[in-house]
Amino acid sequence: MKKVVIIGGGPAGLFSAYLLLKKGFKVELYDHSSGFGKKFLVAGNGGLNLTHSEELSRFSQKYNPHEKFFSEMINEFTPEDLREFCTDLGVETFVGSSGRIFPKKLKAAEILISWLKALKENPHFSQHLGHHFNSLKEMAKVEFLVEEKTLEVEADFFIFAMGGASWGKTGSKGDWAPSFIKAGIKLAPFLPMNCGFERSWSEFFIKKIDYTALKNIALEFNGVKVRGEAMLTPFGIEGGGIYALSKAIRDEILEKGSSEISLDLKPDLSLREIEKKLGAQPAKASLSNIVRKALGFEAEVFILLKELYPNLKKEEVPQIVKGLKLSLKGIRPIDEAISTSGGVLFSEVTSSLELKERPGNYVIGEMLDFDAPTGGYLLQGCFSTAYRAVKSIGLHT
Ligand SMILES: Cc1cc2nc3c(=O)[nH]c(=O)nc-3n(C[C@H](O)[C@H](O)[C@H](O)COP(=O)(O)OP(=O)(O)OC[C@H]3O[C@@H](n4cnc5c(N)ncnc54)[C@H](O)[C@@H]3O)c2cc1C
Structure with missing residues (x-):
């Protein structure tokens, strides 16, 4: 069985874990927080806007200047697919009057609880909270800090899903960036997006x-x-x-x-x-x-x-x-922003979101240098990028 290490347990990381287990991979999910999906839970506070029902060609325009790339990815894993995923978890969704899509109870907790349950029920899944990603080592190795001790972990594939750099108290601080820069991976600086x-x-x-x-x-x-x-x-x-x-x-x-x-x-x-x-x-x-x-x-x-x-x-x-x-x-300060621009440049990854200089290492979700307005486009972007990376890893079963 091939092993995939996913670092970052937000929606992007959790969704890739879900898909990979279905494809028969062994999945280890790491996060430095005390729990998964903290920003996802915060996003549910004012009504979780999962995605949007508008026509896909208009939908992908929201990812400008990466419209073309996102158009492909969103056509591959669509807003309807995201609704189906929620249905699989036992969560009903509805289209609001503005065309935005929400879970019926509006909160994220119901989704997260079923999602984690589905992962934990799979014997090939293991979770590793309190593990702080510290650095990229050789191609098939990363280093974590666990209670001030270093720990090296090896895998056949890595998925990096450590999010952007706002709402640091949810765990997404962008503190993975120095290690990526040190490894020669080019990033755009973080800037507040959807901000005051x-x-x-x-x-x-x-x-x-x-x-x-x-x-x-x-x-x-x-x-x-x-x-x-x-x-x-x-x-x-x-x-x-x-x-x-x-x-x-x-x-x-x-x-x-x-x-x-x-x-x-x-x-x-x-x-x-x-x-x-x-x-x-x-x-x-x-x-x-x-x-x-x-x-x-x-x-x-x-x-x-x-x-x-x-x-x-x-x-x-x-x-x-x-x-x-x-x-x-x-x-307003970046920490207050709903999301951030900046992160790993698209020029650093292939169309499968695999780092060009580190084959087998994928970057997904808000860690990538894309931005989009609120309206469900951020979460859909996280889900669709996770889907794209897993599709590529799935070719190696
Ligand atoms: C107030 C608010 C409301 C929002 N509302 C919506 C909404 O309604 N609709 C929408 O589409 N989007 C919304 N968003 C945005 C959405 O929540 C994010 O775009 C999404 O959570 C990003 O997912 P991600 O998986 O890429 O990263 P994140 O959710 O940020 O998860 C990253 C994970 O990586 C972990 N991590 C980070 N660094 C390390 C490290 N060094 N070592 C180990 N683990 C690490 C973190 O602890 C975290 O668990 C909202 C955001 C906020 C703040």
């Missing part, structure tokens, strides 16, 4: 706003417009709509030191309709009352308008509501 941004608010604003959601808005940056929501926070702004634009905003801040986005607070109303609604309010009412009543805004939205336009006049409101300019000065 910083700007300075007044003390008054911070006190009044705390964490306020701007729902059903449109956000625009460099001609790209998305519908979604944003969260005003004491440090700046974050949330789904911001994450969707985060790569381009991030890159502009890195290049120029600041960036500016535009928010449409009433995307379903035209300028003319807003003017009409404002005009229908009693002329003697305060501007705050006029704006709030005419447009159905919470008090916090008017506070936002006054924060950005202290001398706001009634006639300026329609234009500002349709195109509120928000300057952003910084990127």
